[in-house]
Amino acid sequence: MAAAGSAARLRFAGIAVLVLTLICAIASILAVPRSTEPFTTYAGATYAHASTAAHAADLAAGLGLLSAGLLGWVEPRTRRLGLLTLLAGIAWFGPDWEGWDGGSPFLRSLGAVVTPFFLALLFHLVLALPLGRLRSWPVRVVVIAAYGVAAFVSLGRALFRDPFLDPYCWRNCLYNSFLVHADPGVARTLDQIWLRSSLAIGLLLVVMGAWRLLTASGPARRVLLPPLVPGVLAGGAASAYAVALLRTPLEDPRSAGFSSIFLALSLSVAVLALGLARGVLETRRTRAAVSRLAGELGEAPPPGTLRDALAAAVGDPALEVAYWLPEAQRFVDGRGYRTESPVPGHGRAVTPIVRDGRPVAFVVHDAALLEGPALEREIGSAARLAVENEQLQAEALAQLEDLRASRARIVETGDAERRRLERDLHDGAQQRLLALSYDLRVARAGAEAGGDQGNATLLASAGDEAQAALGELRELAHGIYPAILAEAGLAPALATLAEEAPLPVELGEVPPERYGTPIETAAYLTVAEAIADAAGRRATFVSVDVARENEQLVVQVRDDGAAGASALLNIADRVGALGGSLEVRPHSVRAVIPCE
Amino acid sequence: MRVVVADDVMLTREGIVRLLKESGIDVVAEAEDADGLLRHVQLTQPDAAIVDIRMPPTHTDEGLVAAQQIRAEHPEVGVLVLSQYVEPSYAMRLLEEHPVRVGYLLKERVFDVAILVDALRRLADGETVIDPTIVSRLVGRRRREDPLAELTEREREVLGLVAEGLSNKAIAARLFVTERTVEAHVKQIFLKLRLDTNPESHRRVLAVLAYLRAGVGAD
Numbered sequence: 001m002a003a004a005g006s007a008a009r010l011r012f013a014g015i016a017v018l019v020l021t022l023i024c025a026i027a028s029i030l031a032v033p034r035s036t037e038p039f040t041t042y043a044g045a046t047y048a049h050a051s052t053a054a055h056a057a058d059l060a061a062g063l064g065l066l067s068a069g070l071l072g073w074v075e076p077r078t079r080r081l082g083l084l085t086l087l088a089g090i091a092w093f094g095p096d097w098e099g100w101d102g103g104s105p106f107l108r109s110l111g112a113v114v115t116p117f118f119l120a121l122l123f124h125l126v127l128a129l130p131l132g133r134l135r136s137w138p139v140r141v142v143v144i145a146a147y148g149v150a151a152f153v154s155l156g157r158a159l160f161r162d163p164f165l166d167p168y169c170w171r172n173c174l175y176n177s178f179l180v181h182a183d184p185g186v187a188r189t190l191d192q193i194w195l196r197s198s199l200a201i202g203l204l205l206v207v208m209g210a211w212r213l214l215t216a217s218g219p220a221r222r223v224l225l226p227p228l229v230p231g232v233l234a235g236g237a238a239s240a241y242a243v244a245l246l247r248t249p250l251e252d253p254r255s256a257g258f259s260s261i262f263l264a265l266s267l268s269v270a271v272l273a274l275g276l277a278r279g280v281l282e283t284r285r286t287r288a289a290v291s292r293l294a295g296e297l298g299e300a301p302p303p304g305t306l307r308d309a310l311a312a313a314v315g316d317p318a319l320e321v322a323y324w325l326p327e328a329q330r331f332v333d334g335r336g337y338r339t340e341s342p343v344p345g346h347g348r349a350v351t352p353i354v355r356d357g358r359p360v361a362f363v364v365h366d367a368a369l370l371e372g373p374a375l376e377r378e379i380g381s382a383a384r385l386a387v388e389n390e391q392l393q394a395e396a397l398a399q400l401e402d403l404r405a406s407r408a409r410i411v412e413t414g415d416a417e418r419r420r421l422e423r424d425l426h427d428g429a430q431q432r433l434l435a436l437s438y439d440l441r442v443a444r445a446g447a448e449a450g451g452d453q454g455n456a457t458l459l460a461s462a463g464d465e466a467q468a469a470l471g472e473l474r475e476l477a478h479g480i481y482p483a484i485l486a487e488a489g490l491a492p493a494l495a496t497l498a499e500e501a502p503l504p505v506e507l508g509e510v511p512p513e514r515y516g517t518p519i520e521t522a523a524y525l526t527v528a529e530a531i532a533d534a535a536g537r538r539a540t541f542v543s544v545d546v547a548r549e550n551e552q553l554v555v556q557v558r559d560d561g562a563a564g565a566s567a568l569l570n571i572a573d574r575v576g577a578l579g580g581s582l583e584v585r586p587h588s589v590r591a592v593i594p595c596e
Numbered sequence: 597m598r599v600v601v602a603d604d605v606m607l608t609r610e611g612i613v614r615l616l617k618e619s620g621i622d623v624v625a626e627a628e629d630a631d632g633l634l635r636h637v638q639l640t641q642p643d644a645a646i647v648d649i650r651m652p653p654t655h656t657d658e659g660l661v662a663a664q665q666i667r668a669e670h671p672e673v674g675v676l677v678l679s680q681y682v683e684p685s686y687a688m689r690l691l692e693e694h695p696v697r698v699g700y701l702l703k704e705r706v707f708d709v710a711i712l713v714d715a716l717r718r719l720a721d722g723e724t725v726i727d728p729t730i731v732s733r734l735v736g737r738r739r740r741e742d743p744l745a746e747l748t749e750r751e752r753e754v755l756g757l758v759a760e761g762l763s764n765k766a767i768a769a770r771l772f773v774t775e776r777t778v779e780a781h782v783k784q785i786f787l788k789l790r791l792d793t794n795p796e797s798h799r800r801v802l803a804v805l806a807y808l809r810a811g812v813g814a815d
Contacts (some may be wrong), residue, residue, distance in 0.1 A: 426650070431605045434611065437707045442618055442705050445709075470704045484681065484686075487656040488685055493685070495686070496684070499684070500733070506740065557656075
């Protein structure tokens, strides 16, 4: 019911805004005189009288704001910004109404009341880019202060300024329908207050606008740039106007200084209007793209689609979608990989996508580009179903990922055990056997020296046995785990493997850098097993190539042996546990191991 | 001859010391890690240091690092690295920075005291010592089109001895031929294998090992 009421109110407001804008546009076109009309300071005059250029620029700026505002008002996401733009457009024509030679005195007085609000509205508009909201309370305070000063000056002038008594009057020196008590002193003070305030507001606009532009994130800057730059320039022109009036109180639209300031201001405002219109069209495109997602997501999308589609639709490449897995108590992305908890901050906003009262996904996006509620609203029910499907898929993928990680842990534990065994052999049995062989040697020398030939022979053969045992033990230890792999890396270990091989092995250049132990072990064993398999198939030659391609280590072993290559299942398991893949073909084995 | 012995396993260290003493070599100090070894070398200025490749704290290549440091700081001290690994890459790493007065022998090899003593002598003479097991594995490696097939039996024998680090004079003594004959063989070998290192330079051992290791001749 409340929703229906607010929809009706919105429709009424929409019609009202439309009518008001049309009236304003027509009135303004009527009010703005042709530059060929005589410039008469006593009857009525504006900048549009001064030159054809000023005439065109005046209309371009005002009508541009009105059109951009109307466009923005029609698009739901930019309604606030559109309203602001419309109001700014109306206020822009204030001076033209005021100087309307032949216009009604009431309208001309109203024009004078409206005029000061243009600067406050411009200020508000530019700082509220791109979505029409002021982001922090200091900005809000400054904007409210600008409106306050404009309202104070406008009201004061309406009540106390008699244009007839103003020595510097030029646009309208006859009428003030709201005059209560003519007081030229008060009017003069108000003028001074307004000039200083507009100088301050113009400068603040330049500084705050530039700061906003410098601190915005990449995608936000792309959106902000077209309207913000002319907005800042308009602020500069407004302060220049204030400075000029402080120095030369008698404003002359035909002087070079004043007319160039007016042209600069009008052109900046016209370009600002273009920038705003472009922003509205961009927003409309984004919204359409998000709405279209529903259809695209419906057709069994591959994992991660929602993120990519949303990122493209919103124009925010850093956009992330996180799914909460209640059972595993963690967040994962569309591919099932664990992600950080979505937290707003640093210009990022988090928008939950709810289905059946339960959040199924969280979208982390640039706060400047997209309003969470708008996204929530526009993701239709069909897309919500697709999002929930993707959540379920992410959950399944996360379980698969858990399984893979557990396989990797099992393989790693096994490898660590083998490494430990090799160390124990090296530091234990091998050392003892070495010491024994040294002792046997010394004993044999003693026996020889003592002339005990029988014992010397016995000790010599015992020494030989110990040597043979040492050799076998060394081979065994190397077979259990090649120490060189852990200590010096893949390149030297593969070189040794190639040297020991029972058939010619041509080893290409191996990248010298180190990867993790599991990756190096998997690559090493791929080569070792592939060589052994090729030898078993009576190959006469094996070539081994190892290369790093992007984030992957690619191991390729080719041979010329007989058909019937073994599937190398244990290697496939090992490589699979690292998230890689093993491809066995009749004469080649190719392992791709991720190694970011 | 005065030597320092470094090995963290007491059993093997004592075995080596006993063998050395048996052969009349003066063991002036024993160390169980790289720091102790460097300290003793500094203090005693021995003729050679016998170093285990695997020592605390990480038990990986501390011996190699210490060996290189000794060679850099004490050019007169030879270093013999003992290892249980038949790994040419370790031996070559040892040769890369300081190609003379270094040796890489398998621990079980020094069971033959004559070989140990001979190795120490060769180091003192400015030669290099590479374990014959490593050399024979490199020479005997399977190759698709073996460039070594172009060498005569005798030349292959000489190549192996060059790779083991023997000087022409030592090779001549070993093969009972004149030094001039060995020179001619070496020149011929380098020519046939297209090795562009000067056959008489200190770097020839490394060049030959690298050549054998590359496994060239496959295409």
